[in-house]
Amino acid sequence: MASVNTVAQSDSGQRNFIARLWYDKEARGVILQVLTVSILFAFIAYITSNVIANLALVGKTFSFDFLAEPAHYDINQSLIEYSSKSTHLRAGLVGMLNTLAVAVVGIIVATVLGFVLGVLRLSPNWLISKMVYCYVEFVRNTPVLLQILLVHGIVVHSLPSPRGAQDGGNLAETIFFTNRGVFAPQPLPQDGFGFVIGAFVLAIVGCFIFKRWAKKRQDETGKYLPVFLISLGAIIGLPLLVYLLMGAPLDWNHPELKGFNFKGGFVVRPEFLALTLALSIYTAAFIAEIVRAGIEAINKGQWEASLAVGMSRSRTLSEVIIPQAMRVIVPPLTSQYLNLTKNSSLAIAIGYMDIVATIGGITLMQTGKEMETMIIVIGFYLSVSLTISMFMNWYNKRIKLVER
Amino acid sequence: MSDTSTTQRYPIGQIPDMPPPLLESGIFYWVRKNLLSSWTNVALTILAVWFLWLVLPPMYEWMFSNAVFEAADRAGCQALGDGACWAFIQERFTIFIYGFYPEPERWRPILAFGLLFVALGPLLFDGFPYRGKAMLFSMAYPFVAAWLLLGGGGLTQVTTDQFGGMLLNVIVGVTGITFSLPIGIVLALGRASNMPAVRIICVTFIEFIRGVPLITLLFVASTMLSYFLPPGTSFDLLMRVLIMVTLFSSGYMAEVIRGGLQAIPRGQYEAADSMGLKYWQSMRLIVLPQALKISIPGIVNTFIGLFKDTTLVIIIGLLDILGMGRASLADSKWAGLSSEVYISIAVFFFLFCFAMSRYSLYLEGKLETGHKN
Structure with missing residues (x-):
């Protein structure tokens, strides 16, 4: 009707110019x-x-100069060199790395836990x-902040103090679980450790080539090799062999109880532990539901066909069902x-x-x-956020069904 | 064997049904099929039973049989039993619910909460009596509730810093979802629009909102929002939080409604166009009623998410139920009862959110049958 109107009006020319523009679909869009x-x-x-x-009015200026000034506050866990004399920029960097550390560890743990739970x-x-x-219903229906506080409370209250960890709460006197954090020996690479890392890289590259070869062989002859187990063995075994051949070129910096706390070694703070644990538990519940929905979306015939050709239930799941379910799961x-x-x-x-907490908290206040x-x-x-969604979009495209 | 027993005793065609074999029915069959069907299954069952044995009895003892329900303080609790000290929760219960809302006025939040269901009724259920007229009340509800809670016009004034506890969670959640719905609809329509400028603006806004944590937006509300307003204006922290929460959830709402819009078959749009309906007419009369109907489960899920996220307001210093819980932990009379507080708040949220998620599942089931034919 709109287009009929337009024709009628432009023919009669009774409406003025603006009205004509308004009734023209494209012109109206532009306006x-x-x-x-x-x-x-x-x-x-x-x-x-x-x-x-x-x-x-309040006499402030807009500038990022403050980033170069010393921060004057301490950060108890940092992945890079940091002291209270460092700049705000450095403090921000430490904060970003801490956020990324929680995100990366949390995503890995949540994915593994979520897939296992979804299958179970x-x-x-x-x-x-x-x-x-x-588990899924209880975790999904309570606030994540509450869970973080609860897990933090449990971690801090149930673990012993550093002194108590000396008697109980340790693994073979090397890893100590305390309410000040988990203390583990820190590896100190000596001469010749580079060869071990080289062997590790070599093993990974070798596994990729082996996987391709095994797939080709299976396509041609139908013979199946347990690629995953062989790869796992190679990736662990080869560096271990080189390590022993080189005469164990690794020193350990063991944590020691000095005064009220442990000194030295590698330390994971209870805050990091609690946050990662709580976020993983929370997100795993959602991932479990997604995995379940993804597996249920796969046609029953796929199960039956795979079992009919004699594959076991677990191989069916890992090689037939989950690769297809991934397309539903990834978004x-x-x-x-x-x-x-x-x-x-x-x-x-x-x-x-x-x-x-660093830039948006203490720096802001200061x-x-x-x-x-x-x-x-x-x-x-x-x-x-953009980086993660770009990566996952790329992955989603890679596993998309190739339609012929 | 069966041959002789059946053919000899009964005439052909009148053989009665035999009961199923003992191992193929009843409880034995169920156990065998669901718990012991294979060796891995048996192992899993044993593992599960062992785990439950490890967890459930101590939990039951802590929560119920050894718990103390009435005591004057923590020491009194410990004297009576080594389980949970629920006496603490009992003492603080009203503060957890109402915060510092003045005691003689507490009928007002209760009434507002009750009226919420009256307002929701015509929206959620098709067969509500006098649905058309009741819908008018639903529209007016936000203003009625605001008047009841804040007072003025005959009621005693209550300032927003007296709001707290569960009341605050419900206020933030319900306000956020109510006002984000229209904004979300506009954003979703803008995102689906064929005008590039409108589309880009909407996409940018939605992706911005979805890309940042709610905490940063709340920080903006508490520290920065007043810079955006003309010099000299300043308003209530709760109001600023409500604005930010509304903007936040409208980004998510827009995506839910976009899903609904995309689920409408192309033919519906084309049919509306060919009827000669204008854009807003076709949206209002044809597309949105269908799209919104499919989106209701998604909207409920967004609300559950938002309701859980309302606890984040404690980070900028508002005392919602979690904030009240944490604040009461500082009481030296009751020191060290964090598990009791957190668990009871968790149960609180669980009851609310689980009920809502059941409702959304029920709706999904209902809509499913309506659309597949």
Whole structure:
């Protein structure tokens, strides 16, 4: 009807120019877009002018110079060199790395746990399936912040003090579980350790070539090799062999109890432990549901066909069902990874020094630079989110069904 | 054997059904099939039973049989039993629910909460009596609730810093979801629009919101939002939080509704166009009613997520139920009862969220049969 109107009106020429434009679909689109964009710009200009006026009123300037100033605060866990004399920039970097550490470890643990739980949820064993169901429902329906606080409380309260860990709470007197953190010996590579790393890299490369060869062989002759087990053996065995041949070129820096706490060694703080554990537990419940839905989405015929050709249940699952289910699983899995990364910002509730706690917390309080610090924090999260979704999109494309 | 017994005793065609063999029915069959069907299954069952044996009895003892329900303080609890000290929760219960809301006025949040269900009724159930008129009340509900809670106009004024406990969680959650729905619809329509400028703006906004944690937005609300407003204006922290939470959930809402819009067959859009309906007419009369109906489970799930996320307000210093719980841990009379507090709050949230997720599952089931034919 709209197009009929347009023709009628332009023929009679009774309407004025603007009305004619309005009834033309394309012209109207252009007008509306110009209007939207100008309203947006007006809004941005209004906010910017407000910001400038407000900053002038309290005598603040907009600059990132504070990043070069010394931070004057301590961070108890840092992956890079840091002291209270370091700059705010360095503190921010430490925070970013801490966030990424939680995100990476959490994603790995949550994925493994989630897949195992998702498969167990579909187990023919009624008891196991119901237990996983209870776990999933309870975890999914309570706030993640609450879980973080609860896990942190349990970790801090149930582990012994460093002195107590000397008597109990240790693994063979080398790894100590205390409420100040988990202390483990730190490896110190000596001369010749490079060969071990070389052997490790060689083993990984070799496994890739072996996997291709095995696949080709299977395609041609139908003979199946347990690729995973052989690869695992090679990746662990080869470096171990070289390590022993070189005469064990590795020293350990053992943690020792000095005064009230352990000194030396490699330490994982209870905050990191609690946060990673809680986020993994929380996200694993969601991943379990996604995996379950993905497996259930696969046609029953695939199971039957695979069992009919004589594959075992576990091989069917790992080589027929899950590769197909991955196509259903990956998109929602991506958003779970993003959620885990974003939820790691709750670190601030238990005092783990992530980016929100360093730049967005103490630095903000010290310098009073709300704008600048928030821009850094938000920019960081946006770029991490974009990177993860780009990677998962690439992966999703790679495993997509090739249609002929 | 069966040959002789059946053919000799009964005429052909009148042979009664035999009961199934003992091992193929009843409890034995169930156990054999579900718990002991293969060796791995037997091993899993043993493992599960062992695990439950390890976990359940101590948990039961701690939570119920050794727990103390009435005592004056922690020492009193410990004297009576070594289980959980629920007396603490009992003493703080009203503060967990209402925060510092003045005691004589507490009928107002209760009434507002009750009216919430009256307002939700016509939205959620098709067969609600006088649905059309009841819908008007649903529209007016946010304002009625705000008046009841804040007071003014005949009621005693209550300032927002007196809001707390579960009341605060419900206020933030319900406000966020109510106001994010229309914004989410507009954003979703904008994202599906064929005008590039509108589309880009909507996509940028949605992806921005979904790319940052709620905490950073709450920080923006508590530290920075006043910079964006004309000099001299400042408003309530709760109000700022509500604005941010609404914007946050509208990003997620937009994606849920986009899913609904995409699920509508192309033919519906084309049919609406060929009827000569204008864009807003076709959206309002044809597309959105269908799209929103399919999105209801997603909307409920978004609400569950948002409701759980309302606990994050403690990070900027508001005292919701979790904040009240943590604050009461500082009481020296009751020191060291964090497990009791956290577990009871967890149960609280579980009851709310589990009920809602069941409802959304029920809806999914209902909609499923409606659309497959």
